[in-house]
Amino acid sequence: MLGSIVIIVAGFSVNKYVFSSKVYDGVTTVTDIVAIYPVNIFDFKQKMQNYAYHLCYKNEDRLSQQHVTSHECVDSHDSLKRECEDKVFRLAPLNLQNKEEVLNYAKQYTQCTLPYKYIIG
Template sequence: MKLFLGSILIIVAGFSVNKYVFSSKAYDGVSTVTDIISVYPVNMFDFKKTMEDYAHHLCYKNEATLNTQHITVTECLSQHENKKLECEKKVFRLAPLNLESEVEVLDYSRQYTQCTLPYKYILG
């Protein structure tokens, strides 16, 4: 019983630290993914990792909007995890190894976000 309660406490603490320490600080003041990326060309492998982190940021940043749609942040994160591989294959299957411009980055970012987080009015 103690092990079970301890495990629950550790999981809750991990989510809290992720939400309030890592996710919010890494993307403070970020309104689009191009605010994060400053050097071009962008390696596709680095871009995929950035998009994964950015999707988590969008779930946390838009908590109030999600709540109006009766969706929790946890459900948003679960949706992303469930759709991540499928959407990577769909969106990035014909992508170049390096994204050369801001226009390309924004286009792939929009496609990936819409695929993995299909909620209305999520800003970012």
């Protein structure tokens, strides 16, 4: 039982801190990961979570200037995620129809969950 728990936690950690950041190499904005419209809001929320992790790792130098580590950035995102989803996506349609809607919601979400200066995609 204890072994299973350790394996699950280890797997989650590796996915969270390693693979999530690698998937978005070369991505400059969230629209680089959204290729087909309309975008289902539930899928978009998951993409935004992974994109936020990417931003934390990609902007490690900028964060260190603010005395924040990449892991602290990810933890901050995780602690604000639910609150920000409720705030940002509260009145969102079930499907985002175009690039402008995607960019608008992405900007609001990242500003809410990653309240650091100069963090860029």
